[in-house]
Each structure stands twice: as structure tokens, then as C-alpha cells.
Amino acid sequence: MDINVGLGIDVGGTNTDAVLIDLNEKRILSVAKSPTTRDDLAEGISNVLRKLDKVLFPKICLISLSTTLATNSIVEGVRRRVCGILIGYGPDTCPIKLKDEVVIIPGGHTVQGEEREPLGLDKAREVLLKIRGEIEAYAVCGYFSVRNPDHELRVKRLIQEMTDKPVVCGHEISLRLDAVKRATTTILNAHLIPIIHDLINSVKRVFQEQNVIAPLMIVKGDGSLMSESAIKDRPIETILSGPAASVIGAKYLLELSGEAQNAVVIDIGGTTTDIALLNRGAPKLNVDGVRIAEWHTNVTAIDVRTIGLGGDSQISLDHEGNLKVGPKRIIPLSYLGYCYPDIHEELLRLGERECASSLRNSTDFWLRIGKDVGKNLSSSFGREILSHLSDQPLSLSQLMNRTGRALSEILRELSALERDCLIEQSGLTPTDVLHVSGIFQAWDREAAEMAIRTFCRRHRLELSTFIQRLEEQMDRSIGVQILELILSKWGSNLDGSKFCNLFLDQSFRRSSNIEGIQFKINLKHGIIGIGAPAHAFLPSVAERLGTQAVVPFYAGVANAIGAITSAIMVKEEAFIKPFQGGFHLHSSKGMAFFSRLEEAAIYGKKLLGELAAQKAKEAGAEAVEVVVEEEEQWATSKGGDLIFIEKKLTARAMGNPQLPSEAPSVH
Numbered sequence: 001m002d003i004n005v006g007l008g009i010d011v012g013g014t015n016t017d018a019v020l021i022d023l024n025e026k027r028i029l030s031v032a033k034s035p036t037t038r039d040d041l042a043e044g045i046s047n048v049l050r051k052l053d054k055v056l057f058p059k060i061c062l063i064s065l066s067t068t069l070a071t072n073s074i075v076e077g078v079r080r081r082v083c084g085i086l087i088g089y090g091p092d093t094c095p096i097k098l099k100d101e102v103v104i105i106p107g108g109h110t111v112q113g114e115e116r117e118p119l120g121l122d123k124a125r126e127v128l129l130k131i132r133g134e135i136e137a138y139a140v141c142g143y144f145s146v147r148n149p150d151h152e153l154r155v156k157r158l159i160q161e162m163t164d165k166p167v168v169c170g171h172e173i174s175l176r177l178d179a180v181k182r183a184t185t186t187i188l189n190a191h192l193i194p195i196i197h198d199l200i201n202s203v204k205r206v207f208q209e210q211n212v213i214a215p216l217m218i219v220k221g222d223g224s225l226m227s228e229s230a231i232k233d234r235p236i237e238t239i240l241s242g243p244a245a246s247v248i249g250a251k252y253l254l255e256l257s258g259e260a261q262n263a264v265v266i267d268i269g270g271t272t273t274d275i276a277l278l279n280r281g282a283p284k285l286n287v288d289g290v291r292i293a294e295w296h297t298n299v300t301a302i303d304v305r306t307i308g309l310g311g312d313s314q315i316s317l318d319h320e321g322n323l324k325v326g327p328k329r330i331i332p333l334s335y336l337g338y339c340y341p342d343i344h345e346e347l348l349r350l351g352e353r354e355c356a357s358s359l360r361n362s363t364d365f366w367l368r369i370g371k372d373v374g375k376n377l378s379s380s381f382g383r384e385i386l387s388h389l390s391d392q393p394l395s396l397s398q399l400m401n402r403t404g405r406a407l408s409e410i411l412r413e414l415s416a417l418e419r420d421c422l423i424e425q426s427g428l429t430p431t432d433v434l435h436v437s438g439i440f441q442a443w444d445r446e447a448a449e450m451a452i453r454t455f456c457r458r459h460r461l462e463l464s465t466f467i468q469r470l471e472e473q474m475d476r477s478i479g480v481q482i483l484e485l486i487l488s489k490w491g492s493n494l495d496g497s498k499f500c501n502l503f504l505d506q507s508f509r510r511s512s513n514i515e516g517i518q519f520k521i522n523l524k525h526g527i528i529g530i531g532a533p534a535h536a537f538l539p540s541v542a543e544r545l546g547t548q549a550v551v552p553f554y555a556g557v558a559n560a561i562g563a564i565t566s567a568i569m570v571k572e573e574a575f576i577k578p579f580q581g582g583f584h585l586h587s588s589k590g591m592a593f594f595s596r597l598e599e600a601a602i603y604g605k606k607l608l609g610e611l612a613a614q615k616a617k618e619a620g621a622e623a624v625e626v627v628v629e630e631e632e633q634w635a636t637s638k639g640g641d642l643i644f645i646e647k648k649l650t651a652r653a654m655g656n657p658q659l660p661s662e663a664p665s666v667h
Contacts, residue, residue, distance in 0.1 A: 008564025014270025108143030221301025249562030337447025621655030
């Protein structure tokens with residue numbers, strides 16, 4: 001029987017997951033998981049491919065990738081050499097934090113789409129002659145280009161004539177108003193273009209080395225797919241690609257099990273927990289534009305709550321003695337002991353010596369990572385620490401003994417080396433607690449147990465009390481985010497008043513300590529848990545919320561499943577507005593005038609349908625279906641007459657990725 005195999009890959013912050021699926025029968029054929037290699041994502045992908053069933057590789061006819069690369073690059077402030085050409089912008093509309101990357105030239109339009117000022121094409125040419133050898137990508141954004149993109153398109157053509165570098169216009173990414181947000185989005189997109197190019201080129205080399213030759217798709221932040229050629233110019237649309245893939249994967253697993261299509265999807269990874277909603281089988285989207293770190297963008301993506309809480313989150317106590325989990329990700333001691341059995345001796349010594357009691361995290365270790373040997377470090381002490389860590393991980397106590405330096409000096413230098421990605425911290429995490437409780441047994445239970453007992457003894461905690469407080473803290477952190485996501489349309493901030501805090505504290509405790517009152521939450525939605533630790537952490541969260549948690553069989557690789565089971569969806573918008581006795585049609589193709597509203601609507605729907613279908617095919621879709629919707633907005637005058645404000649046209653083109661026409665067959 002012929003088999004068409006799809007390869008789904010999710011590159012997460014901690015692990016890279018992969019899955020092979022029979023695209024015809026929707027059967028999962030092979031799954032694998034491997035640590036993500038942060039300094040070279042392609043290496044982690046290569047490692048996970050080696051763990052899949054290679055007999056199926058000749059049958060792979062489609063590859064789909066979800067990645068946190070765009071999100072992480074923006075959060076971490078990664079910058080490339082880009083130029084943003086803003087047309088008709090002023091000091092109050094230019095993104096202040098990006099002003100060093102911006103050139104302003106004359107031009108721009110009015111809200112009606114009329115030219116406000118002639119385009120300064122000569123100034124644009126002068127700028128390009130001066131900087132074109134230094135720039136990796138260009139962003140072009142015109143004032144009110146959403147009403148008339150003519151100036152943007154003319155500058156784009158000039159850049160294409162004078163350089164061979166990629167250039168993207170603001171109206172090609174979004175037709176929403178808000179000059180500052182649109183310019184910010186377009187310039188950030190330019191920064192991501194060379195980054196996504198590098199990733200795509202490197203992963204394609206990995207596939208070639210593994211003799212996997214198939215079309216490559218990328219998961220967008222709204223959960224749909226786009227071909228690698230299409231995403232190269234608009235990588236900012238991959239913001240929240242990973243969380244979107246997790247929701248689509250959860251939807252797929254729900255359909256296989258016949259579960260309800262309304263659910264809270266919770267993806268617990270090693271680094272973060274992502275929370276999203278499924279409503280009638282579709283993910284809830286944030287149509288106002290995604291906010292990433294300090295940047296508010298125009299990108300429509302999944303509405304997700306992300307918290308720095310996962311299996312590898314650091315466990316510590318704050319200065320008031322409260323247990324903290326995260327947001328920092330570290331290496332679990334159970335994994336460190338699995339890789340370096342010699343740390344057992346040091347853990348035993350630390351547990352027995354009272355002199356270590358002054359160290360807040362006395363059982364933490366540091367190990368050297370990355371390929372950089374650190375020769376270019378300006379700090380001689382930093383080079384000394386790296387030399388001590390060259391063979392195996394060391395504790396703070398060991399570093400103090402070997403360097404003869406004070407604790408404060410060592411901690412300061414360790415922080416600097418961590419920022420430079422030369423070392424990584426290992427310590428107590430929820431994963432270690434799961435080893436001790438027997439829920440998870442993949443690595444070194446003895447190392448985890450020694451560290452936890454030392455921690456409890458240092459802080460005068462019973463082991464059972466420590467585990468209970470950890471569970472309550474994780475339940476509360478996840479539960480509050482679920483409630484805020486569901487209540488978001490009311491603008492609720494639950495951690496606000498004293499009563500809210502009291503209610504939440506008592507609701508997520510195993511037993512209330514206030515007599516006469518029982519605090520209880522009843523969530524209508526069920527919880528679908530995905531991610532490797534989901535089965536361990538989510539049942540108690542669900543119990544506190546008065547609902548049930550379902551953890552599907554393949555929950556550990558749901559992100560990769562979502563990557564390969566998504567479809568292609570392209571949206572095009574246009575607006576019809578009254579103008580001087582007629583009507584203007586504003587679309588990504590420009591502005592057109594019509595004397596009658598019906599004429600504008602007929603032409604606009606036809607144009608949008610063609611544009612959406614064309615873009616869907618360019619994105620790699622076959623058998624494209626197009627749906628065009630219209631929505632009118634009217635107002636009432638003081639005299640009671642109806643006044644036409646605008647008509648919004650929306651075309652959605654959908655289709656599955658096109659498979660090669662001659663896929664090999666297995667009998």
C-alpha cells in the first residue's frame with residue numbers, strides 16, 4: 001500500500017521533538033525527542049532525526065517545522081544590520097527604540113488614501129547609495145500606506161533595482177492602522193529575515209545529509225502553515241510558532257480520541273508553560289497584535305499566556321522564606337548526575353558539612369558549555385573559572401576552594417559567564433522532585449534525592465511539606481494564568497486586591513486554613529495537557545479548578561504533531577469607504593475609486609478572492625478553498641438618518657500542503 005509520510009519537528013527551548021505520521025491514515029508511526037542545542041539548532045534537529053525510524057525516510061513527502069527562533073530572537077534583543085525607510089513619518093510616529101535604524105523620507109498619504117506629500121525618491125536613492133553595502137535587509141513603511149501603498153511599492157522597486165537584499169513593505173504584513181506599531185513590526189521583521197534564512201539553510205543541509213528530500217513548511221503564530229520560500233520574507237509571522245503548534249497538536253489528539261472541542265490547552269515544557277484556549281476546535285487568536293517583551297506588533301497569532309515555569313525551572317527560597325519555582329531554567333541535578341556520576345561525592349560532602357549552610361543554593365553546580373573556549377574574555381578571573389570547569393561541573397564550595405576568592409566575586413563572575421553562554425547552572429528543579437517521588441525515572445534518582453534532602457535540612461523543611469508547597473506553588477501559578485486567559489475580555493487582573501490574593505491562595509491550597517469558608521473554583525472547560533511533564537503536574541491543577549485533565553498518549557510530542565498536521569490558511573482584507581460622492585476601495589494592491597458601493601463590493605470580493613487564492617498557492621497549498629466575508633459599519637445621525645461608515649471585506653483561502661506528484665511507494 002502507498003504511504004505518504006509527514007515529518008513534524010518542533011524546536012523548543014529545552015527539547016527538539018520529531019514525529020513521523022502517515023498523512024493518509026493519520027497514524028503516528030515514529031516519535032523521538034532530543035535536547036535542543038541552543039548554539040546550533042540544526043545540530044539538535046540532526047540528533048532527533050537519528051532516533052526516528054529510518055526505514056520510513058524514503059517515504060517522507062512533507063516536512064514541517066515549528067520553532068521559537070523568532071520569539072526568542074526578539075526577546076533576547078538579537079539585532080542584524082537593517083534599514084527601515086519610513087515615508088512621511090514624523091518624530092511622534094517614529095518608533096523611538098528603533099530610531100538608530102531608521103531613515104525618514106518625504107511622502108505619505110492621508111486617511112482617505114490621497115497623497116499628502118510627494119514621495120522623496122531622490123533622498124531614498126541617496127540613502128541607498130551610502131549604506132547599501134552594509135545592510136542585510138530593508139523595511140519600508142509609509143504613513144497611511146494601509147489606505148494607499150503606492151509610495152511603499154515605489155521605494156521597494158528602487159531598493160530591488162539598487163540592491164540584491166530582501167525588502168518587505170508594511171502593508172504586506174498588516175493592513176491595520178497604527179503607524180508606530182506597523183513600523184515597529186516591519187523593522188523587527190527585517191531583523192528576523194537573515195536569522196530565518198540561516199535557520200532554513202542549515203536545517204535543509206541536515207535533511208540532505210539524512211537523505212530526506214521533501215518540501216519544507218513552517219508553522220506560523222496563528223497555527224497555519226507557510227512554505228519556507230514564503231516565510232523567508234515574513235519571518236515575524238512565526239512569532240509564537242511553538243505554542244501554536246502545541247494547540248494544533250492538542251486539537252489533533254482530541255479528534256483522535258473523540259474528546260470535546262472546547263478545552264484549555266496547557267503545554268508544560270522544560271523551560272516554560274504555555275496556556276491557550278480551544279473553542280469549537282479552533283485556537284483563540286489575539287487579533288489586536290501580539291506583544292513580545294517590550295514590543296507590541298501587528299502580528300495576529302494565538303492568544304497564549306506564557307510563564308517561566310517548567311520541569312527544569314529553578315527551585316529556591318526568597319528572602320522571606322517563600323518557595324519559588326522559576327522563571328530561570330537550569331539543568332536538573334538528576335540529569336547532571338546521569339552525565340557526571342562524580343558529583344555524587346560532592347553532593348554527599350555538601351549534605352554532611354555544616355559550613356555550607358551559609359550558601360543559599362549550596363547544592364548548585366556550574367558546568368562549561370558551548371564551543372567558545374573563552375580566550376577572548378577580558379576578565380582573567382573568568383578565564384580561570386573556565387579552566388577549573390574544563391573537566392567536570394563544580395559546586396560553589398569547590399570553586400571557592402580552588403580560586404581562593406570570596407563568594408560574592410565568584411557569583412558575579414559566574415553571572416557574566418552565563419550571560420556569554422559559556423557556562424550553565426545546575427540545581428534543584430521539579431524534574432528532580434519527580435525522580436524522588438517515583439513519577440519520572442529517566443536519569444539519576446540518587447543525585448536528586450541527596451540534593452533535596454540537603455535543601456530541606458538547610459531550610460528546616462520536612463520532605464512532605466517541601467513537596468506539598470512546591471505542588472501548591474505550581475498549581476497557583478498555572479491556575480491563575482488559566483483564569484486570566486478565560487477572563488481576559490473583561491480585562492481582569494486577578495493578582496490585584498487583597499481578597500483576590502486570599503481567594504487564590506486558599507483555592508490552590510490542599511486544605512483551607514480559614515474556618516467556616518470553603519474556597520472553590522469550577523471551570524467549565526476541561527484541561528488538555530501536553531508536554532513531557534504534563535501527566536505529573538496537571539491532574540492536581542485540574543482538581544483545584546474543579547475540572548478534569550486529559551493527557552493524551554502522545555502528549556510529549558504534541559508540538560511536533562501539530563507542526564505536521566496543520567493546514568495552510570491565508571487572509572486578505574480590504575476596506576470600502578465613502579469619498580467625495582463615491583467610494584474608495586483600499587487593498588494591498590492599491591486604491592481604486594467607484595461611483596457605487598455595489599460596484600466596489602463586487603470588484604473587491606473578486607480581487608480579494610484571487611489574491612488570497614494566489615497567496616495560498618504560493619504558500620504551498622493545493623485544492624484551495626476561498627471564503628469571502630463582508631461586514632458593514634453604519635452610524636446614526638442626529639436627525640436619525642443612517643450614515644455609511646465602511647464595509648470590510650475578508651477573504652480566507654485554505655488548503656492542505658501540496659505533496660510531490662511522484663512520491664515513492666511502499667508495498
